[in-house]
Amino acid sequence: MSEKEIRNLEVSDTAGKLAKSFLYNPLTAILAVFLLAIGYISLEVMPREEDPQIALSGGSIVVAAPGLSPKEVEKIVVQPLEQKIREISGVEHIYSMSMENVGIINVMYYIGQNREASNLKLYDKVMQNMDLMPKEVMQPLVKPFDIDIDIPIVNIAFYQTNNSLVYSDFLKTIQDIKIKIAQIDNVSKTDLKGEHKQQFNVNVDLNKLKGYHLSLGQIVQAIKAISIKAPDVNTNTQDKKLVVFGVQNVIESIEDVQNIMVAQYMGSPIYLKDIATVEDGINANDKLSARITLNDEKEKSSYSQITLSISKLAGSNAVFVADDVKALLEKYDEELKAQGIGYKITRDYGQRANEAVNELVEHLIITIVIITVMLVFFLGYKESMIVMFTVPAILAATLFVAYLSGQTINRMTLFAFLLSLGLLVDAAIIVIENIHRHLHAHDSEHKDIDTLVVKATDEIGAPTNVATLAIILTMVPMAFVGGMMGAFMKPIPLNVPVALIASLIVAYIFTPYLSKKLLKIKDDGAHHPKENNKGSL
Secondary structure: OOHHHHHOOOOOOHHHHHHHHHHOOOOHHHHHHHHHHHHHHHHHHOOEOOOOOOOOEEEEEEEEOOOOOHHHHHHHHHHHHHHHHOOOOOEEEEEEEEEOOEEEEEEEEOOOOOHHHHHHHHHHHHHHOHHHOOOOOOOOEEEEEEOOOOOOOEEEEEEEOOOOOOHHHHHHHHHHHHHHHHOOOOEEEEEEEOOOOEEEEEEEOHHHHHHOOOOHHHHHHHHHHHHOOOOEEEEEOOOOOEEEEOOOOOOOOHHHHHOOEEEEEOOEEEEHHHHEEEEEEEOOOOOOOEEEEEEOOOOEEEEEEEEEEEEEOOOOOHHHHHHHHHHHHHHOHHHHHHHOEEEEEEEEHHHHHHHHHHHHHHHHHHHHHHHHHHHHHHOOHHHHHHHHHHHHHHHHHHHHHHHHOOOOEOHHHHHHHHHHHOOOOHHHHHHHHHHHHHHOOOOHHHOOHHHHHHHHHHHOHHHHHHHHHHHHHHHHHHHHOOHHHHHHHOHHHHHHHHHHHHHHHHHHHHHHHHHHHHOOOOOOOOOOOOOOOOOOO
16 A cells, blocks of 8 residues: 555544554654654753752741740740741741740741742741831841751761871861862752861869869950950041951960960969960860771771761752762872871762662663563564564653653652553553554455554554553542652652653554564465565664
């Protein structure tokens, strides 16, 4: 049958119309290559992360009310503000604390609310109702908080291998690296954990303190008075320049601390060194610390560590951010070894996300092989090759749509794809099975293969569409689940329906086209088979 006759062939369903339209179209093969190409590109460029980065946001309102009791703070500060904050759309929870001299209100927005808009509405609502507050209440502090950027993707444990290295130098080196990492693109937050603040420790001799009739409060006040910078601003000079005089911090060494005058006793000055010993060290009151144990071939080594955690911006690629961090660390390798500082990467979500995506590709290949082998026994190797092409083509279309919609590849996206693998081959198998049945019918040798392919596809269009639609409808309710679970499961109702729709389109376009190229009408020995020799791939 000619191309013109095929185009005039009566079909009743979308499946037949698609099969008829693309059966002779010279761009069908190019479309197949293009589809696989954009799928591969989408797989490579889509941001990868281990878990979905769910945006949880809210704000805290701190109101200082000097002189008010907790009950008064609750009645005249916290409760009026709570009532006004409830007028803001998008607020899910409000928690408050009333204490002496201060009230704190924590606000949590619904998941999915625009963070900037919600924070602005909260600030405006508080400022608009300041006239309801008593005069003694100070201006509230409105501080937004965002939880989604607080989950680190990379943790680096730094430790001292050289005991002679001064702790302050060790900490300064790590802080310098922290500043450099914070400047990397898409790094949202860097945080040091386990570090001890460098300070001068003053160990007071209580017996001497009692002998001089002094109190600890006097010592604290004396140290505070001398350790605060006191800048002063002078008037403009003749050339209209502003002159600023600053007093340098006078505490720069142990001797400076020791020579602080605390008081006078019987006309003689009493210095801090007379009643206390001064050491240059770390915060002695901070008992929290972390250690890292390294298992070498010969022995185990344990060191005190400082952990640097790095978080990324939402929607960015965890693999790229982690690689940039590791590349920067490599630049400091020689410098760190020279100082006697070692480091270990204890968390790398970028690597784990990359491994998860690679595992998806492996499962995809395994699935294609299983389906191909199974269909060889039931339909034939050519039919199985046709179905084998549809799996990557459908996933390629799904990946491209996911990329255009701004999704990331994470464990839930991968779960949606893996869930789709068991469903997306149904349409292609139904189409190829019906084509196979028509080509092997007892009267098939009297018919044209092109007509059989189009009619076989059109014949199963309606029931296949209904079956696929029924499966899609089972996924739709997931899109309306709210809260944390809804945000976490969101990739499933987004990607599974897209994969199923893509499976229909791919099955109706490429299965008839490839069948026309690869299959032939059954030869029962009485007639010559009507092979199709029109064109090639």
